[in-house]
Amino acid sequence: MEKIKGDKSSKNTGKTNTIISSGVFVSLIALFARIPLTRVIGDEGNGIYAAAFEVFMLILLLAVNCIPEALSKIISVRLAREQYKNANRAFKVVSLWVLIISIICCAFLLGGAAFVAEDIMLVPMSALAIKMLAPVVIIMSMAAIYRGYFQGMGTTMPTSVSKCIEQIIGTIASIVASLFMCNYGIKVAHLLHNNSFAAAYAVMGIALGTLIGAFLSLLFLLFVFMLYKQQRVKLLEKDTTRGSESNVDVLRSFLYVLIPLIITAGVFRINYILDQILYNGVMTGTGQASEQVINYGIYAGKYQVLVQIPVVLASMMWLPMIPALQSAYQRVDMRLIRNRIAVVYRLTMIVVMPFMISLIFLARPVLNMFFRGDVTLSAQLLQYGSSFILFSAFAFVGNAVLQGINRVRTLTINVLVALIIHVIALMVMLKYLNLGIFAVVYANILMVIIICILNQATLKKYLKYNQEWIRTVAIPFAASMIVGFIAFAIHKVLEGGIGNNAALIIACLIETIAYISLLIAFRAMNEKEIKSMPAGKIIVKTAKLFHLL
Numbered sequence: 001m002e003k004i005k006g007d008k009s010s011k012n013t014g015k016t017n018t019i020i021s022s023g024v025f026v027s028l029i030a031l032f033a034r035i036p037l038t039r040v041i042g043d044e045g046n047g048i049y050a051a052a053f054e055v056f057m058l059i060l061l062l063a064v065n066c067i068p069e070a071l072s073k074i075i076s077v078r079l080a081r082e083q084y085k086n087a088n089r090a091f092k093v094v095s096l097w098v099l100i101i102s103i104i105c106c107a108f109l110l111g112g113a114a115f116v117a118e119d120i121m122l123v124p125m126s127a128l129a130i131k132m133l134a135p136v137v138i139i140m141s142m143a144a145i146y147r148g149y150f151q152g153m154g155t156t157m158p159t160s161v162s163k164c165i166e167q168i169i170g171t172i173a174s175i176v177a178s179l180f181m182c183n184y185g186i187k188v189a190h191l192l193h194n195n196s197f198a199a200a201y202a203v204m205g206i207a208l209g210t211l212i213g214a215f216l217s218l219l220f221l222l223f224v225f226m227l228y229k230q231q232r233v234k235l236l237e238k239d240t241t242r243g244s245e246s247n248v249d250v251l252r253s254f255l256y257v258l259i260p261l262i263i264t265a266g267v268f269r270i271n272y273i274l275d276q277i278l279y280n281g282v283m284t285g286t287g288q289a290s291e292q293v294i295n296y297g298i299y300a301g302k303y304q305v306l307v308q309i310p311v312v313l314a315s316m317m318w319l320p321m322i323p324a325l326q327s328a329y330q331r332v333d334m335r336l337i338r339n340r341i342a343v344v345y346r347l348t349m350i351v352v353m354p355f356m357i358s359l360i361f362l363a364r365p366v367l368n369m370f371f372r373g374d375v376t377l378s379a380q381l382l383q384y385g386s387s388f389i390l391f392s393a394f395a396f397v398g399n400a401v402l403q404g405i406n407r408v409r410t411l412t413i414n415v416l417v418a419l420i421i422h423v424i425a426l427m428v429m430l431k432y433l434n435l436g437i438f439a440v441v442y443a444n445i446l447m448v449i450i451i452c453i454l455n456q457a458t459l460k461k462y463l464k465y466n467q468e469w470i471r472t473v474a475i476p477f478a479a480s481m482i483v484g485f486i487a488f489a490i491h492k493v494l495e496g497g498i499g500n501n502a503a504l505i506i507a508c509l510i511e512t513i514a515y516i517s518l519l520i521a522f523r524a525m526n527e528k529e530i531k532s533m534p535a536g537k538i539i540v541k542t543a544k545l546f547h548l549l
Contacts, residue, residue, distance in 0.1 A: 026167040027312045033171040034305045035370045037206060040178045043373075045199035046301030047293035051121040051280075052129035052203060054273040056109075056136070061269050063105045064140045066261035067098060068148035068159065073257050074250070075152025084239040086250075087152070088232070093250045095145045102141035109134035122280035123293055125200035132207035139214040146221040158224045162217040170213020174206040181205030196293075264408055267415045268399075271422060271447065275440050278423070282430040295377065295437040302371060302378040303385060303441070310355035311393050314348045325404045338465050341401055345394070346472045350524065352393040353476040354515050357484035358508070359386040365491055365504045377437075385441035391448040398455030407462060414454035422447035471524050479518035487511035 038046055071094050078087040109116075109130055117127035143162060150158040185201025276296060283292035325344075328336040359366065363382040367375035402411040422443050429439035459465040487507040494503035519525055531537055 026163045027315075028309070029167045029171055031305055031309050031312060033174065034301060036175055037178060038301045038305075039372055040175070040182055041199055041202040041206070041301075043294045043297040043301065044196060045202050046297030047295075048123055048126045048129065048196075048200055048297070049203045049206060050276060050296055050300035051117065051123035051126035052133065052207065054276055055116055055121065055126075055130055056133040058269060058273050059105050059109060059137055060140060061265055062262065063098070063102050063137055064144045066258055066265060067094075067141070067144035068151055070254060070258040070261060071145065071148025072151035074253050075149060076154070079152065079154075082239065084235040086245050088236060089245060089247070090250045090254070091145070091149050093247050094148075094254050095142075097251060097254075098141050098145055099138070102138045105137045106134045109137065121276060122284055123276075125196050125293075126203070128200050128204045129207040132204050132211065136207075136211050136214050139211070139218050143214065143218045143221055146218075146225055150221075150224070158221055162221050165220055166213045166217035168213075169216050170210050172209070173212040174209025176205075177208040177212075178202045178205035181208070260408060264412050267412055267419060271419055271444070274419075274423060275426065275444070278426055279430065279437070279440055282427075283436070286434075291436075296440075298378050299381060299437050299440060302367065302375075303381040306359065306366065306370075306382060307386065307389050307392075310352050310389050311396065313355075314351040314393050315396070325401065329405045334463060337405070337463060341459070341463070341465055342468055342472070344397055344401070345467065346525070348393050348397050349390070349472050350476050350519060352389050353473075353480040354483065354511065356386045356389040357477075357480040358487060358511065359383070359389070361484045361488040362491060362504065362507070365495070365500050369501050369504055381437070381441055384438065385445060388441070388445050388448065391445060391452055395448040395451040395455065398452060398459065402455060402458060405462065407458060410458050410462075411455070414451055414458065417454060418447045418450035421450055475522045475524040476519065479515055479522060479524070482518060483511045483514040486514060 037049075041049060071091070074090050074094075075087045078084075078090060113127040113130040113134070114124075117130060118124045143166075147159040147162065150156070179202075181204050182198055182202035185198040185204075188201065189195050189197040279296060280292050283295075325337060325340050328340060359382045363379040363386075364375060367378050367382070371378070399411055399415075402408070402414075425446050426439055426443035429435045429442060433439070435442065456467055487510065490507040490510055491503045494506060497503075498506075527540055531540055
């Protein structure tokens with residue numbers, strides 16, 4: 001295993017990109033997995049799923065999510081000084097601390113599942129899944145420790161592979177377990193005369209699949225850890241450091257790194273659980289409790305999945321560029337920084353814009369392709385709320401850039417301001433405008449718009465960056481509108497003859513080719529920018545063949 005020696009920026013960039021790539025891959029699997037799972041658990045199941053997993057994700061954020069990054073930093077610092085014993089002590093001390101915290105969190109979920117489900121989330125049927133997810137916190141906490149250790153030692157392979165194992169096996173296990181548990185839940189539902197038990201047990205099956213994936217991922221990490229036992233012993237014997245850190249000093253340095261990460265990530269995450277708590281609370285108070293779980297299930301299981309997929313795909317374009325931006329910032333090369341930011345924004349808008357417009361024109365055909373049953377409400381949510389794709393992608397790029405230039409505190413303030421306005425707007429739209437589930441959609445769009453505005457103001461203040469709008473936004477928008485209308489017309493013409501799915505695939509293929517051609521014709525991208533995209537070299541060769549470049 002390779003240890004870190006000094007500052008090797010190109011090497012660190014490669015490792016960062018490896019983690020980013022695996023993270024994007026895992027996120028896409030998680031999103032696409034919601035499509036077959038929705039077919040099993042239905043809209044009501046999605047509402048129960050959203051309640052249980054939002055609670056779980058918040059607990060996971062506090063107990064797990066930022067551990068690898070924080071632990072890797074304190075270990076890598078000690079390894080760079082060849083303090084192998086102190087690095088080993090840091091690993092042991094942090095492991096014990098994390099284990100204690102995760103056990104407390106697990107006990108809270110087990111003991112307080114009914115209270116959280118009934119009195120906080122107002123979705124009583126989610127208690128079964130919350131209890132099943134409780135031990136996952138301990139398993140994922142231990143996995144996070146080993147991931148942080150390996151990253152601190154200078155290797156990202158165990159982290160990337162274990163994440164893939166966790167997601168792929170967890171997804172397969174979730175689908176199988178949800179089918180099995182759903183059948184069992186149907187029997188319980190008949191016995192207790194409550195049809196909601198079928199969906200609740202199906203969601204419990206998803207939680208069981210999550211547990212299986214996490215457990216196998218941890219086993220893999222333990223196996224890799226044992227493989228390097230002899231090398232760890234050699235490093236400890238090689239250590240000539242006289243003094244050793246105390247446990248308190250190690251824990252203090254770990255928490256110093258961890259707490260800001262948790263605060264920043266928590267601000268981004270808490271709005272999801274607040275949305276459901278506020279929505280369920282108002283709907284119950286207005287006598288619409290019977291609709292709240294189903295409507296929120298449609299929002300979380302259909303709308304959110306489809307609007308998040310293009311944003312995650314777009315992150316494949318800009319996340320790998322962030323390390324290069326950080327490098328330019330360290331060299332205080334402001335011109336290069338501004339150029340890189342402009343390219344990141346442009347490529348992101350080029351990717352997400354056609355998705356946004358396509359979901360306006362083709363919302364119902366897309367939903368009919370992936371989901372069963374009535375899609376009327378979900379189609380309306382997509383048509384009225386697809387702009388979330390554009391603004392959230394724009395906001396996330398700004399977030400990543402601010403993190404890259406070490407403006408995390410300013411970013412956190414920006415998001416807090418947006419979150420407060422978001423909550424106020426959501427309450428007004430729910431209580432006084434009676435917008436129902438559409439209030440959640442509009443409030444989230446408002447939140448990301450505010451983040452965009454505040455981030456742009458921050459970039460202008462600290463980097464003198466002025467956003468270019470014509471090539472970045474106007475041209476991709478115009479091209480997307482043109483090809484979106486073409487795709488809509490093609491689908492309408494072909495649907496009666498070859499069916500919805502085949503017509504949609506053909507329309508989207510023609511739309512993609514036409515969109516790229518228009519971008520090149522309008523000079524939205526130059527050759528260098530096109531080559532930086534996935535399959536960019538092929539696009540350049542094809543464009544030159546048809547004299548578009």
